Amino acid sequence: MAPILQVKNLSHIYSTGTPFEHKALDDVTFSVEPGEFIGIIGHTGSGKSTLMQHLNGLLKPTSGQILLDGKDIWSDKQLTRQARFRVGLVFQYPEYQLFEETVYKDIAFGPKNMGLSAEEIDRRVREAADFVGVAAEQLEVSPFDLSGGQKRRVAIAGVIAMEPEILILDEPTAGLDPAGREDILQNIDRYRKEKRATVMMVSHSMNDVARLTQRLMVMSDARLVMDGSPEEVFNHAQELLEMGLDIPALTRIFLELKKLGLDVAPVYTMQQAVESLTGLRGGDCHA
Amino acid sequence: MLKDITLGQYFPGKSAIHRLDPRTKLVILVLYIIALFMAVSWVSYGVMFLFLAVSVxxxxxxxKSFVKGLKPLLFILVFTAILNIFFTAGETVLVSFLGATITLEGLVRAFFMLTRILMLVTGTFLLTYTTSPIALTDGLESLLGPLKKLRLPVHELSMMMCIALRFIPTLIEETDKIMSAQKARGVDFESGKLMQRVRALIPILVPLFISAFRRADELATAMECRCYQGGDGRTKMKLLRYKLLDFKAYGVGIITLTAVLVLRSFGL
Known part of the structure; x- marks a missing residue:
């Protein structure tokens, strides 16, 4: 399959020519296939947010290219605007961007800006609300009367309603309770499967990315330092720890087991852990 | 980008100007402004310019940061210049067209006016660039202290000012964030008719106000949790004390003002 998104030698420097000059992205190159679920990890200030804002044309590269379907999004104005809609971006704490009188109107804001017909907007609003688990009767409520978790859902629905082919989320579960986190993550995955969309998610929860994603990108000091399956990335657990990043709790436990002299493979999911442990006992498991 | 607004931003440093007592800087700034309005000739402007240049x-x-800070004033500067060039009566006509005349007096006057505004703003920037907001409000509170006798809530006023200054960068950052988020939802700020552009501001302003109120609420709660009750009986961790450097600075400031006044009395 042809890659939907390609990033070529992307660099970005903030405040060029001032004492605050700061290189936020340094020669980042990767490509994304349709339908992938990608996790982006990296400590604060590693360039994740800057990278995300390049992918839908909010920031202009200092050098390098972003290609959507093989076409440079900065090569013509129309393509830049299209990129805004084809690549949906959910910022951190998106509930702070709500502004309309009703939940319905707020979710409809993006599709309206796309210039869609009233029926199409209506369909998308209801579908997006359904995707994130906002009940139909809540659509006429003021978004400011909702709880924090509900606001977050509405804000995510506002982006989903634009039906982006690539959905990018910056820590969509930050500050939510465990049940809310799980729910939102499942909703995002459902959107990806049903719409055959690509999802890129920035997260600090290694447990979440290990479980959900098929590919992990690790950012450190403005560079893309690792890019591969969770297995490949978590095999470099020691390097991740040195970068100041966390590793999944299971991986950590198994690293310790290995240090204690047990012959276990590095793991990052519960499934693997069970397999690895049963293998250890020669398949004779009564768990 | 919005981040580039440098209005009132503090540049940490250790220079003599940074180390001056905020009261000294405030008083000298007032003297400086008075002197600037008293200056009438090339000579006195020269003295003022020297004072400013040395301080900077x-x-x-x-x-560069001064130049950046002055950028938003460009319109006022151009406007003042045009007004002065065309509406100053004078005898030495340089150019005359379409009923408008440009006189030498007009040009000179425009030049003085521009210099005055530029020096006024640069001087004020120098204060805010070299003084942290906290030091600034501390100094102001101390200078306005005598007004407490008139039952003026000096402490409360300076606390309000301190909080306002503190939140300027926060709100700028917040605006930047909200703008990006709404742009990602397809808002177009750059094109469209005036009404469309005004309407495009609603998705920015509503969240911004809500977050400002939320922050104010949180701040008020946090302050109450620490038993803040206004200025009564409140002591300071960092007491303001004049040092030798401050007296020297006062000396230079007063000499400059006197020089300008003396020059003025000689018609210079």
Missing amino acids: AISGVPL
Whole structure:
């Protein structure tokens, strides 16, 4: 399959020519296939947010290219605007961007800006609300009367309603309770499967990315330092720890087991852990 | 980008200007402004310019940041210049067209007016660039202290000012964030008719106000949790004390003002 998104030698420097000059992205190159679920990890200030804002044309590269379907999004104005809609971006704490009188109107804001017909907007609003688990009767409520978790859902629905082919989320579960986190993550995955969309998610929860994603990108000091399956990335657990990043709790436990002299493979999911442990006992498991 | 607004931003440093007592800087700024309005001739403007240039040089604040801070004033500057050039009566006519005349007096006057505004703003920037907001409000509170006798809530006023200054960068950052988020939802700020552009501001302003109120609420709660009750009986961790450097600075400031006044009395 042809890659939907390609990033070529992307660099970005903030405040060029001032004492605050700061290189936020340094020669980042990767490509994304349709339908992938990608996790982006990296400590604060590693360039994740800057990278995300390049992918839908909010920031202009200092050098390098972003290609959507093989076409440079900065090569013509129309393509830049299209990129805004084809690549949906959910910022951190998106509930702070709500502004309309009703939940319905707020979710409809993006599709309206796309210039869609009233029926199409209506369909998308209801579908997006359904995707994130906002009940139909809540659509006429003021978004400011909702709880924090509900606001977050509405804000995510506002982006989903634009039906982006690539959905990018910056820590969509930050500050939510465990049940809310799980729910939102499942909703995002459902959107990806049903719409055959690509999802890129920035997260600090290694447990979440290990479980959900098929590919992990690790950012450190403005560079893309690792890019591969969770297995490949978590095999470099020691390097991740040195970068100041966390590793999944299971991986950590198994690293310790290995240090204690047990012959276990590095793991990052519960499934693997069970397999690895049963293998250890020669398949004779009564768990 | 919005981040580039430098209005009132503090540049940490260790120069002599940074180390001055905030009261000294405030008083000298007032003297400086008075002197600036008393200056009438090339000579007195020269004296003022020298004073400002030396202060800026000592402060070590890069000239670029002043230029950046002055940018938003461009319109006012151009407007003032045009008004002065065309509406000053004078005898030495240089150019005359379409009923408008440009006189030498007009040009000179426009030049003086521009210099005055530029020096006024640069001087004020020098204060805010070299003084942290906290030091600034501390100094102001101390200088206005005598007004407490008139039952003026000096402490409360300076606390309000301190909080306002503190939140300028926060709100700018917040605006930047909200703008990006709404742009990602397809808002177009750059094109469209005036009404469309005004309407495009609603998705920015509503969240911004809500977050400002939320922050105010949180701040008020946090302050109450620490038993803040206003200025009564409140002591300071950092007491303001004049040092030798401050007296020297006062000396230079007063000499400059006197020089300008003396020059003025000689018609210079």
